[in-house]
Amino acid sequence: MKSFVLMFSALSGSLSIVLGAFGAHTLKKILPDEKLLSFETGVRYQMYQALALLILGLFLEAQNNLEKWSLGCMMIGIFLFSGSIYVLSLEGYWKWNMKFLGLVTPLGGLLMIIGWALLAVLFAKMRF
Numbered sequence: 001m002k003s004f005v006l007m008f009s010a011l012s013g014s015l016s017i018v019l020g021a022f023g024a025h026t027l028k029k030i031l032p033d034e035k036l037l038s039f040e041t042g043v044r045y046q047m048y049q050a051l052a053l054l055i056l057g058l059f060l061e062a063q064n065n066l067e068k069w070s071l072g073c074m075m076i077g078i079f080l081f082s083g084s085i086y087v088l089s090l091e092g093y094w095k096w097n098m099k100f101l102g103l104v105t106p107l108g109g110l111l112m113i114i115g116w117a118l119l120a121v122l123f124a125k126m127r128f
Helices: 002-030 033-059 065-094 099-125
Strands: none
Touching: 002 033, 002 065, 033 065, 033 099, 065 099
């Protein structure tokens, strides 16, 4: 799982840079400011989580359940939180009705929070 976390973090980080550039150069011309701001929030949180996962992937063995659940919640959280924000930001432009994703965004955020909370529990159990 450790190599998967590292690969996921690298791909997620690179994707956030690509999407950030796409937002700054292309979407800036076609989206209203509030939608662009939401898109940028998705990019920012994706990068925060990607960097955290990179560091955690380097230092954790990802062998016990607490580590696996923490990392898994963070990875799924990125996908649900940032992914739903990207789609919701573009739904008006694409003329799609994706309002149901408004329920997915907080679920993704909750999973990221749970991942961090599990990480705190893990650190509290560690002997340094």
